Structures are given as structure tokens and as C-alpha cells.
Amino acid sequence: MTNLQMNKSTMAYTLCAIALLALPFGYDNRTILFLITQVFIFGIFAMSYDLLLGFTGIVSFGHAMFFGIGAYSVSIILDRNEPTMFYLVIGAIVAMAIAGLVSFIAGILTLRLKSHFYAMLTLALAGLFLVAAEKWRSLTKGNDGFVLQIPELFRDRTNLYLTCLISLIVLFFLVRRFTQSPLGRILMAIRENEQRVESIGFDIMHYKVIASVVSGVVASFAGVLYILSLRFVDTSVFATEVTLDALLMTIIGGVGTLIGPIIGAGIIEFAHHWLSELSDVHWIFERWIILFGIIYILAVIFFPRGIVGSLMHMWGKKRYKKHNQTKNEQKKVAS
Amino acid sequence: MMTTLLKLEGIETYIDQFHILHDVGFEVPKGEVTVLLGRNGAGKTTTLRTIMGLNPATQGSVTFNGKDITKLPPYKVAKEGIGYVPEDQGIFGDLTVGENMRVAMQKEDDSTHERMEWVLNLFPDLKTFWNKPGGQLSGGQKQMLAIARAYMNESELLLIDEPSKGLAPIVVEKVMESIQEMKEKTTIVLVEQNFLMASRIGDRFYILDDGQTVHQGQMNELEKDESLKKKYLGIA
Amino acid sequence: MDLFFNLAINGLATGMLIFLLASGLTLIFGLMDVLNFAHGGLFAWGAFSGVWVYDLTGSFTIGVLGAIVTGLLLGVLTEWLIIKPVYGNHVQQILITLGFMLVLSEMLKVVFGPNPIAAEPPAGLEGSFQLGDVILIKYRLFIILIGALVYAITFFILKKTRVGLIVRAGVMDKEMVQSLGINIRFVFMLVFMAGSALAALGGILLAPYSGVIYAEMGMEFAILAFIVVVIGGMGSFTGSLFAAILVGLAQAFMAYYVPSLSLAVNMLLMAAVLIFRPQGLFSLKGGA
Numbered sequence A: 001m002t003n004l005q006m007n008k009s010t011m012a013y014t015l016c017a018i019a020l021l022a023l024p025f026g027y028d029n030r031t032i033l034f035l036i037t038q039v040f041i042f043g044i045f046a047m048s049y050d051l052l053l054g055f056t057g058i059v060s061f062g063h064a065m066f067f068g069i070g071a072y073s074v075s076i077i078l079d080r081n082e083p084t085m086f087y088l089v090i091g092a093i094v095a096m097a098i099a100g101l102v103s104f105i106a107g108i109l110t111l112r113l114k115s116h117f118y119a120m121l122t123l124a125l126a127g128l129f130l131v132a133a134e135k136w137r138s139l140t141k142g143n144d145g146f147v148l149q150i151p152e153l154f155r156d157r158t159n160l161y162l163t164c165l166i167s168l169i170v171l172f173f174l175v176r177r178f179t180q181s182p183l184g185r186i187l188m189a190i191r192e193n194e195q196r197v198e199s200i201g202f203d204i205m206h207y208k209v210i211a212s213v214v215s216g217v218v219a220s221f222a223g224v225l226y227i228l229s230l231r232f233v234d235t236s237v238f239a240t241e242v243t244l245d246a247l248l249m250t251i252i253g254g255v256g257t258l259i260g261p262i263i264g265a266g267i268i269e270f271a272h273h274w275l276s277e278l279s280d281v282h283w284i285f286e287r288w289i290i291l292f293g294i295i296y297i298l299a300v301i302f303f304p305r306g307i308v309g310s311l312m313h314m315w316g317k318k319r320y321k322k323h324n325q326t327k328n329e330q331k332k333v334a335s
Numbered sequence B: 001m002m003t004t005l006l007k008l009e010g011i012e013t014y015i016d017q018f019h020i021l022h023d024v025g026f027e028v029p030k031g032e033v034t035v036l037l038g039r040n041g042a043g044k045t046t047t048l049r050t051i052m053g054l055n056p057a058t059q060g061s062v063t064f065n066g067k068d069i070t071k072l073p074p075y076k077v078a079k080e081g082i083g084y085v086p087e088d089q090g091i092f093g094d095l096t097v098g099e100n101m102r103v104a105m106q107k108e109d110d111s112t113h114e115r116m117e118w119v120l121n122l123f124p125d126l127k128t129f130w131n132k133p134g135g136q137l138s139g140g141q142k143q144m145l146a147i148a149r150a151y152m153n154e155s156e157l158l159l160i161d162e163p164s165k166g167l168a169p170i171v172v173e174k175v176m177e178s179i180q181e182m183k184e185k186t187t188i189v190l191v192e193q194n195f196l197m198a199s200r201i202g203d204r205f206y207i208l209d210d211g212q213t214v215h216q217g218q219m220n221e222l223e224k225d226e227s228l229k230k231k232y233l234g235i236a
Numbered sequence C: 001m002d003l004f005f006n007l008a009i010n011g012l013a014t015g016m017l018i019f020l021l022a023s024g025l026t027l028i029f030g031l032m033d034v035l036n037f038a039h040g041g042l043f044a045w046g047a048f049s050g051v052w053v054y055d056l057t058g059s060f061t062i063g064v065l066g067a068i069v070t071g072l073l074l075g076v077l078t079e080w081l082i083i084k085p086v087y088g089n090h091v092q093q094i095l096i097t098l099g100f101m102l103v104l105s106e107m108l109k110v111v112f113g114p115n116p117i118a119a120e121p122p123a124g125l126e127g128s129f130q131l132g133d134v135i136l137i138k139y140r141l142f143i144i145l146i147g148a149l150v151y152a153i154t155f156f157i158l159k160k161t162r163v164g165l166i167v168r169a170g171v172m173d174k175e176m177v178q179s180l181g182i183n184i185r186f187v188f189m190l191v192f193m194a195g196s197a198l199a200a201l202g203g204i205l206l207a208p209y210s211g212v213i214y215a216e217m218g219m220e221f222a223i224l225a226f227i228v229v230v231i232g233g234m235g236s237f238t239g240s241l242f243a244a245i246l247v248g249l250a251q252a253f254m255a256y257y258v259p260s261l262s263l264a265v266n267m268l269l270m271a272a273v274l275i276f277r278p279q280g281l282f283s284l285k286g287g288a
């Protein structure tokens, strides 16, 4: 991207951010603000997924595991101690440390093998965590889950909203920096052509594991925020549906675009909301996963670029007619 | 009057994004041995794979027996009557010699059994090791099995990729003798680096260089043309 | 002694059910490099449709046939709608089959209702034999028998018939098989259908064994089957039998002695295989 464009996109992002920051002060529909908070949280979660799938081409089927690790670590620590900021921070650190460790282990075990292995191992690991959460009742209270107290500051919905939004913004720019750094470029080169990068003399494994760890840590942070917003935890945080949500948000929004998954999170969260309201009309809407699953399958086949990816692709084509020279960079972003 | 069995015209082939064949064209007369020559990396293997449909051509045409087979998938090309012996022989290592042969047999009729008998007489070794896993055969035996196997499907044309590769001279001799005998039953396109062998059994040659056919002629003419040999084949 | 036998038979029976699921998975993978994450969905569909037919007709045999037919039909459908469009693209394949898995599970709830469904062994297979002081539960022995039978039949087909030889040759060198005039895509579809039917058979056999079936069982068993496929070597048929029995036994003994670790022990087995022998215990080809 040229500097000019970068400034343009940064400016657009900044404007959006300011609008969103101002929103709770002018608009007080609690349900919708809560929903938007969820969008921020899942935006972070989906972005962490994109870092893996979109920038490295690694398919994880256990992303719910990191989300759940974040959720349970912070819940258990807050539940067993005073619900103060101090313990919240400790909880978040523990969450991210465990998530980092687990993704490190999963990475070194399978990332040197074909992509199936990582998908399979993460799916199995996530299954293991789900069973552990169900069975280890003394720690997790099993399927019933438990309600917990959170620090005073976050009981205020506006504060929570702002915290989630700021986290999203900060993480977005950090992750974007990461993908534009030399390291990020190597990751993208790996996605395009693994052998070539290897033949130049890079240790691919090393970079893939880094991506896997960063992604897991960011995902667990989303889990922490999720618990602050719900003040309740149960085993559903480990469900495959959570992973599917991340996948759906990333694919619909646009793989490898970072902003796409955040937009995808908005679409999916609002769709959840409306569909569950519709379930009073007809029970079929309770089975929204069918609908999402079908949309997801169709998107993978027919719409693999997603919304943002397609827009960028179209934009790239238009620009191609005007300036031949910028075309290549554009295409790289879009594909 | 010679009939042309196989004809390639203006073939261009890509592997992934790499443009490998730029302009390959040649004709294979029925009943002859046509030799493809060229240095390493010239595109000989890719040419054979293009004929088989394993690396389909993006431009140009492949005509076999008067039929356009350019876009056919490999199994249909094979069914048209083309047998392929790849550079690495493609023996199924866990399957016995007999089983390797059986995989290739589309039919179990009389003519197939006749073929089998004929080819086993040509390669008596295969009978001896009938129940041995293909992976345990020697290099020469593998080559024989690969040729015999390719011949099973009423093949009118055999594409054989460097049969002498990695074989001891005495074994090469044997394999070449067999190929010479196969000539009476089928037409052959032979890729061969071993110029001596090529010149002994070849009728006509084409030279590939950098993905293009650059020269053609009768084999006995090439033997005398030192400058040509030096230029494209690196033979002094 | 009694306890040991019971656990061992339990483990063998579970192992055989996992084997039915894993064998299809491994052959499909070996032949076409396709890892079908929806395979567990076919298992669950086999269970539900089979039990439905079983309840309707009162005949377990017809129930089993119903499950197999469901497996074959869903197999064709999956191959045609889900696998074919993304053929050759690993990442898309992986993504799409997981999506299909969830659709299959949810569809179960729509068609058969969201609640677990109970199932009992047919009259002839209820109860147990007394052998000395060992009690052998008939239905478990039946599962082991069926599993062994399926192994023997499939083994025979793979070893002795031309189709079997083609499948094995295809696992070794797909291009060469095509160059010999064989339409590997068609062979693959047959294997895919057979694999789906075996998964469905596993599902219906599980129903009376566990006494109850529920939509999530597809995913639970699929995870065990993946572990088995990794341990046995992706693409190895016999490997999947031994690995399935190993996993089944580990599961049964751990469930009794250290229940909280029963899934973990399988994960550890898989991790060990990934570290020390990533191509699997039985694979002859490089697995990476």
C-alpha cells in the first residue's frame, strides 16, 4: 500500500472509532449497547482467528479453546478471590499465559505437518477442554456454570463498552502493525508459497508457531472480556459453535483483511440477536446454526474473499485501469 | 504410406505459474520408435505428461489416431490406447508383480491374456517374481514391469521416459533389446539421454530445448551431425 | 479377573465402533488426501435414522439396513455437494467439511427432535452369558463380532479384488493409477460411499450399546476417530484397526480407574505419536 492510501484508511478507521466512542453518550438503548459490546469482543476474537487463517493459512478448529481458557481462568480467579482489579489483571495474565502455552504446544506438535493435523489436533484439544470443564466440577461447577462478581469499574455498562472498544482499537492497530512488520510479511509469504520461503532459508516452523501463539493469546483476551460482559461462565464457551462463529465472521468479513472479521462479527452478532427474537415466531429459528452453516458453506465455495476482500478486489480492479503500477499491491491484499 | 499416430502442435504447458513448454510440436509415425532428446530440464518429461493429460496443455493440440485428446483427463487418454512408463516407473511398491499387472488390466478377455503371455515371454523375470512385492524388485526388473504393465491396455502407443536411468550397462542392454522387440507390436515414444542406445533403436528424433522442439530428423542423420549433437546434447 | 475381562470387552467393543468410523476416514484420506470433518455427522445420522427404522419396524436388522442406506445416500450427497466443489484445495476442504458437520448435527435435531433418544438391544442380543465366573454381555460380543467381520470383509476386498487393488494402488500413487486408464474420481466416490456406510453402521451399533443417542455423539466419536487415524497412520486400514482397539481399551480402563483422564490419555497417545512417529504407527508411506 502506498503511504497516501494507508493514511486514508487510518483516517477512516479513526473516524469510525471516534463515532463509536461517542455513541454511548448519545444513545442509551441498553440492549443494543450490550450487543455492540459483544461485537467488539467477538471482533477481537475473530481478528485473532484471521491472524492465523488469513495471514498464515493455518486452519484451527479449536479456537473456542483459547476463548474458553480466557473465560474460565478469569472466572475462577475472580470467584475464589476478591473481585478486585488486581485479581482481574492476575486472571487475565494467567489466561494469556495458559493460552500461549497451549497454542505453543499444539503448534510445535503439528505445524510441521500438513494442515489437516493442526485442524485435527486443535479440534481434539478443544474437545478435551470441554470435557474437562464438564467433569472437573470442583473447579468449574460443571455444566451448570456459575455466576461471578467482577470489579466495581466494569459493572457500569458504559465503562465496559468503552473498555472493550478501546481494547479492540488498540489490538487492531497492534495486530495490523504485526502483519505489516517484516515478520508479518514472512507469514504472508508462507501462506502464498511455503516451499519458496523455506528455500530462501527461513525456518517456517518458527514463524508459524509465533503466529499460533499470538493468535491464541489474543483469543484468550477476548474470552476475558466476554466474561466481564456476561458475569457468568459455563461450558458453552468451549463449544465448537464458538469456533464456527469465529470462522464465519472471518470468512464472511474477508479472510486476511483484519477489518473484515470485525465487520463479520457485527453481522453475525446482530443476526444472532434477530434470529433469537424470531424464535418466538417459529422454533426453526432456534436452529440458526443450520442457516449459518449453510451460509458458511456457500461462502467458502462461492464467496471466498468475503465482503471486505471482494470490495478491495473490485476497488483494486478499478484502480488498475487508472494506475497500472499500484495494481499488484492491491491484488495481494485482496486475495 | 506412413500414417501418423500421434501429433502435437504448438503445445504450451504451465506447471503452476511456471511456463514450461513454449512451443512443442512433433509427429509420431505408426510402427516406429520416435526419440525425444534434449538436455536435463529441456521439458521431455513434461511433454509426455502433457500427452497423458497429467499436465494439460493450455495452448495447442494433441491428436491421437485422428482424435483430439488435448483436454482429456489422464484415464481417458490411457483408454484411448496410450501406455505410460514414467521416469520413476510408478510401480506400486506394496502390490506384487501380479497385482501391478492386474491393476492395469481393464478387461480379462482373450486378447488381454494373449498380450499378457506375449509380454511375459519378453520379460521372463516377471514370471519368476510374480508374487514378489513391486517395491522389492531391482531397478531393471521395475523398469520391465512398468513397460509390461503399460502395454496391457490394448496400448497402441507407449510413452517411455528414460528407461536406462540409473541402470547398470548390462541391464540397459537387456531393457533396450526388449524395447526393440516391442516395436513390432506397438509404436513407441522414447525419451532417452543415452545417445548410443537411442541411436540404436530410434528411427526418428526430435530435439527439445528450453521447452521447444528445435530440431528433427532421421536418427542416422543425427549420428553424423557432430555440431548438432554438441550444441543441444552436450556430446562431443 | 471378572473386572478385567469386562473392561477389556468394553474396550474392544468401543474400539470396534471407533474402527468403523476411522476406517472410512483413513481410506478416504489415503486415497484422495481429503480429511472429512463431517464424517462424525454420518455416524450420528446412522444412529438416529437406524433407531427410527428399528422403532418403526421392530426389527433391528432392518434398522441396521436403514442406517447403511442412510450412510450411502448421505455419502453420495456429501461427496457431490461438499467435497467436489473444493477438490484439491486443502484449506477450503477442511473449512467446508466442518461447517457441514455442524449442519448435519443441527439437522438431526430438526428431524428427530432435540432430545436424546433411548435404544435397547434387540431381544436375541439382550442379557449375557456366564462363562465360569466371567459374565459376558451378549450385545458387546455382537459388536466385536461385527467389527471383526467388517475388518475381514474389507481386508479381503482390499487384498483380493481388483477394486481393492486399485484403491491400494491409489493410496500409493494416484497419478499412475489414472495413467493406467482408471477413473480415480469414480473409485473415490465408491470409497467415500462405503466409508460413510461404515460410519453409519457404527452409529446404529452404538445405539443399543450406550442405551441413548444424542446429536453431539457424532463430534465426540469423530474426535476419537481422528486420534485413531493419526495413531494408526493416515491412510493405513489395518493401522486404524489396531489404533482403534488401543484407544478403545485405553478409554475403557481409564474410565474405570481414572475417569477424569480418559480422554486425556488418548490425547497423550496422539501427542506421543505426533512427536516420535508423525507418519503413524503403521503407515508405510511418509505421512507428513
Ligand SMILES: Nc1ncnc2c1ncn2[C@@H]1O[C@H](COP(=O)(O)OP(=O)(O)OP(=O)(O)O)[C@@H](O)[C@H]1O
Pocket: B015, B016, B018, B020, B038, B039, B040, B041, B042, B043, B044, B045, B046, B047, B087
Ligand atoms: N512441478 C514443477 N514445478 C515447477 N517446475 C517444474 C516442475 N516440474 C518440472 N519443472 C521444470 O520444468 C522444466 C522441464 O522439466 P522436465 O522434467 O520436463 O525436463 P526433462 O527434460 O524431463 O529433464 P530430465 O532430463 O532431467 O528428466 C525444468 O526446468 C523443471 O525445473
Ligand SMILES: [Mg+2]
Pocket: B044, B045, B046, B087, B161
Ligand atoms: Mg525427465
